[in-house]
Amino acid sequence: MTERIPLLQVENLVITTTGPDGEPVRLIDGISFEVQEGEVLGIVGESGSGKSLTVLAVMGLLPVGLDIAEGSIRWRGKDLVGLRDRELRQMRGNDFGMIFQDPMTALNPLRRVGAQLAEAVRLHQNVTRGQARERAHELLRSVGVPEPEKRAKAYPHEWSGGMRQRAVIAMAMANDPALLIADEPTTALDVTVQAQVMRTLAAAREELSSALILITHDLALAAQNASRMIIMYSGRIVEAGTTREIFLHPTHPYTQGLLKSLISEGDERAYAIPGNPPLPRLRPVGCAFAARCELAKGRSVCTDVRPELELRPNGSYSACHFADELDAGRAPTTGGISHV
Ligand SMILES: Nc1ncnc2c1ncn2[C@@H]1O[C@H](COP(=O)(O)OP(=O)(O)O)[C@@H](O)[C@H]1O
Ligand SMILES: [Mg+2]
Numbered sequence: 001m002t003e004r005i006p007l008l009q010v011e012n013l014v015i016t017t018t019g020p021d022g023e024p025v026r027l028i029d030g031i032s033f034e035v036q037e038g039e040v041l042g043i044v045g046e047s048g049s050g051k052s053l054t055v056l057a058v059m060g061l062l063p064v065g066l067d068i069a070e071g072s073i074r075w076r077g078k079d080l081v082g083l084r085d086r087e088l089r090q091m092r093g094n095d096f097g098m099i100f101q102d103p104m105t106a107l108n109p110l111r112r113v114g115a116q117l118a119e120a121v122r123l124h125q126n127v128t129r130g131q132a133r134e135r136a137h138e139l140l141r142s143v144g145v146p147e148p149e150k151r152a153k154a155y156p157h158e159w160s161g162g163m164r165q166r167a168v169i170a171m172a173m174a175n176d177p178a179l180l181i182a183d184e185p186t187t188a189l190d191v192t193v194q195a196q197v198m199r200t201l202a203a204a205r206e207e208l209s210s211a212l213i214l215i216t217h218d219l220a221l222a223a224q225n226a227s228r229m230i231i232m233y234s235g236r237i238v239e240a241g242t243t244r245e246i247f248l249h250p251t252h253p254y255t256q257g258l259l260k261s262l263i264s265e266g267d268e269r270a271y272a273i274p275g276n277p278p279l280p281r282l283r284p285v286g287c288a289f290a291a292r293c294e295l296a297k298g299r300s301v302c303t304d305v306r307p308e309l310e311l312r313p314n315g316s317y318s319a320c321h322f323a324d325e326l327d328a329g330r331a332p333t334t335g336g337i338s339h340v
Helices: 051-059 085-095 113-124 129-142 161-173 191-208 219-225 243-248 253-263 300-304 323-327
Strands: 008-018 024-035 040-044 067-075 096-099 179-183 211-216 228-233 236-242
Touching: 008 051, 024 051, 024 067, 024 228, 024 236, 040 051, 040 219, 051 067, 051 096, 051 179, 051 211, 085 096, 096 161, 113 129, 113 161, 129 161, 129 191, 161 191, 179 191, 191 211, 191 219, 211 219, 219 243, 219 253, 228 243, 228 253, 236 243, 236 253
Parallel strands: 040 211, 040 228, 096 179, 179 211
Antiparallel strands: 008 024, 008 067, 228 236
């Protein structure tokens, strides 16, 4: 437990939609996590695990038809759940800066990049047009756009993908937010520019001394950038801890599987976790990972009882009935990761 009030504190968040039979379906099934001032938290998991919905809920931007059914989202101690749209919109620009996967969704194709940036500045700051334009150029310069005065006059389609994502990072920085949220910020980009964009993002965070939530399906990317991470699976958190402990002592079979696939990447017989996650409405009563887990074979507790996220002796949290065995190395479920 920490004495400081966290910047962001999500507690038992449940997000539901309505299923085909009219019953509520839990897309996010009771997750809790915190982000401290200035820290980088990674949210890692396969596609569909609930990463985006989690941060959309934080931003107050859940798609129509999805509801926060339970839980709280505290920003500097204040609960955002139930706040009116107007209040949330105000906060969104001032306190959070969001960077989406596809820069084209964040940029208006019909407006010049500089003008969009200046508008983002003016939305929340009482400055003249001229000052906003200056600030826009300054922001573009700080994300490494060369000749910003000239480039600002271009339209988004005249920029490369990497440059566009830099513009989106600049936009997210416009009002010195205390928290940046980046949802798969490099997934839509060429491999060669991914590293540049990540460096830009890291520099932006440094300049603002802001916290960062980095969402990615790529465990390596999270490890390079985040000091702490949560691993999501089927709308739940299955493991949480420092990056170091997650790599050295993973205590959930899913995390072990992710590590094993990471290590074997590029090998002839690269490892992939077999099977697929369950659809939220077909999530089993027990462990959602059981059907894909070696360790769960023949163990009824895995199929019958939902494992809770529990604190481990190493400070990580794991939601596995057999975390003790994994910890002691007595259950090398996925094998071959002892050389991590
Ligand atoms: N608007 C929506 N309506 C119904 N289900 C949705 C909607 N958006 C996402 N989902 C479902 O919620 C789950 C989590 O989605 P998401 O947060 O987008 O996952 P991730 O970002 O980890 O890939 C998935 O099963 C997805 O199909
Ligand atoms: Mg997503």
